[in-house]
Amino acid sequence: MxxxxxxxxxxxxxxxxxxxxxxxxxxxxxxxxxxxxxxxxxxxxxxxxxxxxxxxxxxxxxxxxxxxxxxxxxxxxxxxxxxxxxxxxxxxxxxxxxxxxxxxxxxxxxxxxxxxxxxxxxxxxxxxxxxxxxxxxxxxxxxxxxxxxxxxxxxxxxxxxxxxxxxxxxxxxxxxxxxxxxxxxxxxxxxxxxxxxxxxxxxxxKRLEHERKHILEREFPILLEDIKHRFYLERTLRSLRKSRRILLLQRLGLLNKF
The missing domain is CATH 3.90.550.10 (Spore Coat Polysaccharide Biosynthesis Protein SpsA; Chain A)
Known part of the structure; x- marks a missing residue:
């Protein structure tokens, strides 16, 4: 069975x-x-x-x-x-x-x-x-x-x-x-x-988020630091993609899209 x-x-x-x-x-x-x-x-x-x-x-x-x-x-x-x-x-x-x-x-x-x-x-x-x-x-x-x-x-x-x-x-x-x-x-x-x-x-x-955060901090502290850094880079990349200067440089062909 x-x-x-x-x-x-x-x-x-x-x-x-x-x-x-x-x-x-x-x-x-x-x-x-x-x-x-x-x-x-x-x-x-x-x-x-x-x-x-x-x-x-x-x-x-x-x-x-x-x-x-x-x-x-x-x-x-x-x-x-x-x-x-x-x-x-x-x-x-x-x-x-x-x-x-x-x-x-x-x-x-x-x-x-x-x-x-x-x-x-x-x-x-x-x-x-x-x-x-x-x-x-x-x-x-x-x-x-x-x-x-x-x-x-x-x-x-x-x-x-x-x-x-x-x-x-x-x-x-x-x-x-x-x-x-x-x-x-x-x-x-x-x-x-x-x-x-x-x-x-x-x-x-809110309770779900609190419980997950507690477990992550206790069980996976090193991995949590890595993922926080990744989140920071993702937010930075999104901001750059919305930047008027970046968009202008891309339209002028001076910067490749990313």
Missing amino acids: KISIITVNLNNQVGLERTLNSIEKQTLRDFEWIIVDGDSTDNSKQYLEQNRHFFTHFISEPDAGIYDAMNKGASIAKAEYLYFLNSGDELQGPDALLEIESHLDGTDLIYANINIIDGATKRIKKAPEKLSFRYLYDDLPAHQATFTRRILFEKLGGYDASLKIVADWKFFAVAVLKNNASYKYINSSFSNFYMGGISSLEINA
Whole structure:
């Protein structure tokens, strides 16, 4: 068995139904599915009890936040790869897991594109084939489109549950930049992410920025200085491109465009 699906939920029965429906339809059945509910007060627990024959494991108890719940699920998992598909998100099409499994070749981190759905609007968020510190400075492949080897997750101690928004970003950055984890990009989309999650809400933007800055300063101080210098050079170049004197020299053929 290669895949452990971990679904975290808190008071989101509607989202649970969408996630369950997408997993129930999968043609690949050789996976385990772990549900971690944060002691919901809506009808989530009743819904899960009614459908628990679909799950390998089901927990419902208070937790310290979404990353604590995700760590709980990972601690139970037995398969080679962990896949976090939280309540509300869904797999795209019945053959999604079947296609994904064909790519699980022992690489530490395997990631793909993801469909972003915001109301009636749908777009594909593409991940890069090659990762860089510049990319990871302010982004990462979506966890709904990432498959992580369980032994890597355990080696790095899972997600930092003291963080509220960017623990998955920290894990990915530390895995690749500090532990030289192997990675592979799949140029395809297997899952749908619906806007409205904690990291996508505008009110959490300042906290997200604060948490990332704190991690960068603590974990990657040398690289952070390099990226700050690059930002300075990029701003300087943009200013030069807008300079009237520079534009005049270019029109006169005395300076090549840059």
